[in-house]
Amino acid sequence: MKFVPYVLKSLFRKRTRSVLTILSIVLPFFVICVLGTLLATLDADPSGGKGMFRLVVRHKVSLANFIPEAYRERIAQLPGVEEVTILNWFGGTYKDNRPENMFARFGCEPEKLVKIFDEVTIVAGTAAEWASDRKGALVGERLMKRYGWKIGDSFVLKGDIFPIDLELTVRAVFRGSDETGVYFDRKAVEEAVPWAKGQVGTFWIKAASAEAVQSLPRQIDALFENSSFPTKTETEKEFQNGFVSMLGNVKAVVTGISTAIALVILLISANTMAMAARERVTEIAVLRTLGFGKSLILTLILAESLLLSATGAFVGLGLFRLSFPALKEGLLSSPMAGFAAGMQLFPEVLVTGIGVTLLVGLVAGIVPAIRSARRSIPDGLRQVG
Amino acid sequence: MAEPLIKIENVVKQYTRDTQVLTVLDGLSLTVEKGDFVALMGPSGSGKTTLLNLIAGIDRPTRGRILVGDAEVSAMGEGALAKWRSEHVGFIFQLYNLVPVLTAFENVELPLLLTRLSKKDRRRQVETALGVVGLSDRMDHYPRQLSGGQEQRVAIARAIATDPALLVADEPTGDLDAKSGEEILVLLERLHAEFGKTIVMVTHDPKAAARAHRLVHLDKGVLKEDVRAKGEKGEIGVAAAAAIAAGK
Ligand SMILES: Nc1ncnc2c1ncn2[C@@H]1O[C@H](COP(=O)(O)OP(=O)(O)OP(=O)(O)O)[C@@H](O)[C@H]1O
Numbered sequence: 332m333k334f335v336p337y338v339l340k341s342l343f344r345k346r347t348r349s350v351l352t353i354l355s356i357v358l359p360f361f362v363i364c365v366l367g368t369l370l371a372t373l374d375a376d377p378s379g380g381k382g383m384f385r386l387v388v389r390h391k392v393s394l395a396n397f398i399p400e401a402y403r404e405r406i407a408q409l410p411g412v413e414e415v416t417i418l419n420w421f422g423g424t425y426k427d428n429r430p431e432n433m434f435a436r437f438g439c440e441p442e443k444l445v446k447i448f449d450e451v452t453i454v455a456g457t458a459a460e461w462a463s464d465r466k467g468a469l470v471g472e473r474l475m476k477r478y479g480w481k482i483g484d485s486f487v488l489k490g491d492i493f494p495i496d497l498e499l500t501v502r503a504v505f506r507g508s509d510e511t512g513v514y515f516d517r518k519a520v521e522e523a524v525p526w527a528k529g530q531v532g533t534f535w536i537k538a539a540s541a542e543a544v545q546s547l548p549r550q551i552d553a554l555f556e557n558s559s560f561p562t563k564t565e566t567e568k569e570f571q572n573g574f575v576s577m578l579g580n581v582k583a584v585v586t587g588i589s590t591a592i593a594l595v596i597l598l599i600s601a602n603t604m605a606m607a608a609r610e611r612v613t614e615i616a617v618l619r620t621l622g623f624g625k626s627l628i629l630t631l632i633l634a635e636s637l638l639l640s641a642t643g644a645f646v647g648l649g650l651f652r653l654s655f656p657a658l659k660e661g662l663l664s665s666p667m668a669g670f671a672a673g674m675q676l677f678p679e680v681l682v683t684g685i686g687v688t689l690l691v692g693l694v695a696g697i698v699p700a701i702r703s704a705r706r707s708i709p710d711g712l713r714q715v716g
Numbered sequence: 717m718a719e720p721l722i723k724i725e726n727v728v729k730q731y732t733r734d735t736q737v738l739t740v741l742d743g744l745s746l747t748v749e750k751g752d753f754v755a756l757m758g759p760s761g762s763g764k765t766t767l768l769n770l771i772a773g774i775d776r777p778t779r780g781r782i783l784v785g786d787a788e789v790s791a792m793g794e795g796a797l798a799k800w801r802s803e804h805v806g807f808i809f810q811l812y813n814l815v816p817v818l819t820a821f822e823n824v825e826l827p828l829l830l831t832r833l834s835k836k837d838r839r840r841q842v843e844t845a846l847g848v849v850g851l852s853d854r855m856d857h858y859p860r861q862l863s864g865g866q867e868q869r870v871a872i873a874r875a876i877a878t879d880p881a882l883l884v885a886d887e888p889t890g891d892l893d894a895k896s897g898e899e900i901l902v903l904l905e906r907l908h909a910e911f912g913k914t915i916v917m918v919t920h921d922p923k924a925a926a927r928a929h930r931l932v933h934l935d936k937g938v939l940k941e942d943v944r945a946k947g948e949k950g951e952i953g954v955a956a957a958a959a960i961a962a963g964k
């Protein structure tokens with residue numbers, strides 16, 4: 332403890348250099364936190380645990396293939412199935428193809444949807460009003476804000492997969508999960524497009540228990556294995572991660588970038604510590620002459636290096652905390668909004684970030700520290716510096 | 717006859733580079749009595765610094781024995797030597813070698829940090845040491861805010877902070893102007909006379925050597941001359957020192 336002033340004053344021996352070094356740790360640390368949080372967000376469960384009991388059934392080949400509505404009854408008969416509903420991807424265009432006009436649009440079964448996604452709350456209008464209007468829309472709160480819509484406003488979705496233009500009226504607003512989505516009665520499509528009748532994109536199942544979640548996928552897929560429309564059944568989580576892997580191997584890329592950044596911090600701090608130690612060869616020899624032992628010298632230099640990286644990490648942490656709300660807001664309004672609800676200050680990400688940074692500080696300090704402690708005292712004293 | 721503090725017996729110091737062996741000290745023997753003030757002279761490269769380092773226990777001889785007080789420093793391990801130095805030897809360097817980021821007070825406190833003294837006791841000892849060198853009013857100054865002479869006085873305060881019996885000084889006035897150098901020498905004399913320190917001082921300057929009570933002349937790693945003062949005050953005197961320095 333009594334050596335603290337020496338370590339602190341040594342650290343700021345070259346003030347500009349120390350500040351620059353700390354900054355060069357702060358920024359990469361910040362980026363690592365952002366990337367790590369994005370990765371963790373992809374893994375997180377935006378439904379707050381409710382999604383654990385949901386399963387998704389789709390055509391084995393791809394999401395672009397339909398399966399027959401008649402499957403519903405056979406699925407519903409399986410033990411452990413509490414509820415089955417249909418969600419059909421509508422696609423289409425709102426106004427134009429600019430990214431800010433992209434959002435998810437689904438044909439659904441209104442009464443059943445709210446039962447299966449029971450973590451979602453209606454914050455304006457009512458589920459009943461929505462369900463009773465064939466052209467009614469349930470719209471995410473965030474999308475309402477984006478377009479300045481109010482209950483009763485209408486908008487047009489130009490169809491592409493389904494050759495119709497849907498004019499929908501906002502009847503209810505929801506909060507929770509992907510708040511940029513629009514949901515409407517699938518019958519609106521079926522009634523206008525004859526071939527769409529009885530065609531299902533995905534069945535969403537609410538399972539009764541964790542055991543059912545385990546066993547149902549195999550049971551369901553076995554039912555339809557030899558039919559003309561074989562299925563693939565997954566948990567909600569697996570289904571969503573399927574989209575992530577469609578984005579390419581995001582995780583590997585992000586992990587790679589983070590590792591590279593950590594290495595950059597390592598090189599920068601190692602260089603600073605090496606420079607600091609080199610400038611201080613004589614001083615260290617003098618300290619040892621006074622009776623400072625090798626291990627004490629080693630400790631002092633490592634403490635300095637650790638302090639440098641710790642300062643960087645904590646400043647970076649503060650910066651990240653401050654900018655976190657803006658980051659989340661940005662993600663929630665992006666096409667990745669489906670995942671953003673699960674975004675939070677993941678402790679494991681922050682702990683890993685700080686851990687890596689401190690480790691880097693330790694590794695960066697250790698070589699110059701050992702070298703300084705090893706050098707013979709007369710050699711160190713002879714060096715004029 | 718006073719009892720000996722330093723006993724150097726047949727000390728050889730060699731440096732080996734590749735296959736070449738450089739013998740810096742060649743079978744040197746020397747005894748220094750407790751409370752003596754010894755000047756070590758000799759041409760550049762004659763091994764003065766090397767000898768001083770051996771006495772002070774920051775280097776070890778290739779062969780031979782060195783005893784300081786009860787300690788056989790030539791046989792001690794590194795850790796034990798470090799502890800021994802912190803208690804028994806004070807160092808004064810030509811270039812002062814203060815830690816630039818620490819104040820005068822903190823510099824003098826450095827060796828005390830290795831003791832078990834309380835903060836209060838450390839403060840008392842630092843203040844005493846800075847008082848002895850006459851810099852009580854400069855405690856919070858950084859080295860760059862001090863003159864060379866003042867820096868060297870802080871360095872001397874650091875050397876006496878733990879109250880060691882032996883002080884070694886390697887050209888303590890070598891980097892100072894005549895007036896500051898004179899002040900340092902007066903201070904060393906006081907430490908010797910008033911506080912009973914044994915002092916071994918390397919110097920090129922006959923005027924500095926003249927203050928000592930014994931003058932040892934090294935040349936090419938062997939003892940060439942060893943003069944003991946006979947004057948009233950026990951000093952070598954300028955004339956004798958100059959003659960020896962000239963290698964007469
Ligand atoms: N680590 C080393 N490796 C090789 N040679 C060394 C080493 N240290 C000292 N020497 C040599 O030992 C000899 C004596 O050096 P030393 O520093 O003791 O001389 P000195 O008498 O103090 O000289 P000066 O008056 O110039 O300070 C010199 O020739 C020097 O080059």
Ligand SMILES: [Mg+2]
Nearest residue numbers: 764765766886
């Ligand atoms: Mg020398």
